[in-house]
Amino acid sequence: MGDTPSFDPSSLDELVDINSIPWSPLFIFIMVVAVAISLLVAGLVAYSVRRFRARPGGGVPRQDFGNRNLEIAWTAAPAALVIFVFGWTFLTMRTTPTPGSDLPDGRRPDIVAVGQRWWWSFHYPESGVTVANEIHIPAGRRVLVQLTSDEVQHNFWIPELGQKMDMYPGKTNYLWLEAKEPGIYHGVCAEYCGTQHAWMRLIAVAQPEAEYAAWVRDQQTAPLPVAEPLPQLGRAIYIARNCGSCHAIATVSEGQAGPNLTHFGSRLTISAGVLTNTPENLAIYLRNPQAVKPGIFMPNFRLSEEEIAALVAYLESLR
Numbered sequence: 001m002g003d004t005p006s007f008d009p010s011s012l013d014e015l016v017d018i019n020s021i022p023w024s025p026l027f028i029f030i031m032v033v034a035v036a037i038s039l040l041v042a043g044l045v046a047y048s049v050r051r052f053r054a055r056p057g058g059g060v061p062r063q064d065f066g067n068r069n070l071e072i073a074w075t076a077a078p079a080a081l082v083i084f085v086f087g088w089t090f091l092t093m094r095t096t097p098t099p100g101s102d103l104p105d106g107r108r109p110d111i112v113a114v115g116q117r118w119w120w121s122f123h124y125p126e127s128g129v130t131v132a133n134e135i136h137i138p139a140g141r142r143v144l145v146q147l148t149s150d151e152v153q154h155n156f157w158i159p160e161l162g163q164k165m166d167m168y169p170g171k172t173n174y175l176w177l178e179a180k181e182p183g184i185y186h187g188v189c190a191e192y193c194g195t196q197h198a199w200m201r202l203i204a205v206a207q208p209e210a211e212y213a214a215w216v217r218d219q220q221t222a223p224l225p226v227a228e229p230l231p232q233l234g235r236a237i238y239i240a241r242n243c244g245s246c247h248a249i250a251t252v253s254e255g256q257a258g259p260n261l262t263h264f265g266s267r268l269t270i271s272a273g274v275l276t277n278t279p280e281n282l283a284i285y286l287r288n289p290q291a292v293k294p295g296i297f298m299p300n301f302r303l304s305e306e307e308i309a310a311l312v313a314y315l316e317s318l319r
């Protein structure tokens with residue numbers, strides 16, 4: 001592999017507990033009925049093939065034409081089933097909260113989400129907080145998320161929290177998000193959007209109300225400048241290397257093209273879930289972002305090991 005640095009793709013997948021995803025009773029019903037009908041049809045075909053196969057000297061089998069009772073039965077039974085499923089689907093759709101049907105006039109979104117290539121930017125209009133790839137939400141309270149995209153279509157989906165919703169450029173969709181319990185919920189982009197689609201992950205951290213309020217206050221505050229020389233040097237390199245033309249760090253730079261890094265040190269992952277956020281992984285990433293996540297906009301800046309060490313110390317200090 002030459003000079004391509006080795007890295008360990010994020011092991012966060014292990015944290016996603018498939019069993020905790022709620023199954024819809026309607027889905028289970030349709031699945032069971034569909035499997036039963038498939039088995040019945042396949043069974044009857046297999047039985048007929050064997051029972052009525054051509055035998056030497058068998059002649060032409062008995063011919064049956066029309067059977068009113070059978071025809072009524074196999075028309076009425078599927079019709080009744082389809083009507084039943086239609087009714088249940090209708091009721092399910094009515095009870096699934098979809099913004100638009102129950103959005104009070106003038107209700108503003110709590111979070112504005114924009115799909116990027118290949119990461120997520122999140123803005124909280126009320127508090128002015130901007131983050132990337134990880135959102136915090138209050139547990140037990142519905143949050144209105146406005147969804148749009150930068151240039152290509154994405155799809156916002158946190159399976160454990162229910163619905164998914166498309167993100168289109170130039171159009172806004174809405175989604176209610178509610179975590180009943182505090183915890184970490186993993187999400188993905190669910191619409192193919194280019195080479196790094198599979199590494200467009202997101203995380204929702206649901207917290208009790210007071211903890212969530214503290215998080216918001218934290219985010220509104222620029223991280224304190226660190227006194228140690230290495231992070232200080234990193235900050236100077238960040239400025240000298242013009243990282244701020246793409247990235248924003250409160251009171252330091254205002255770039256919008258890349259993820260906001262104001263509180264980078266407190267994030268769980270690097271680059272929308274590719275790597276867990278550790279100093280070692282950040283160094284691997286900075287050595288050559290294109291080796292870790294080929295095709296992203298961040299080029300290989302060919303930083304020296306000294307520069308990388310200083311930048312890592314600086315960025316990880318931003319909490």
Ligand code: CUA
Pocket residue numbers: 115118153154155189190191192193194196197198200
């Ligand atoms: Cu964004 Cu797939």
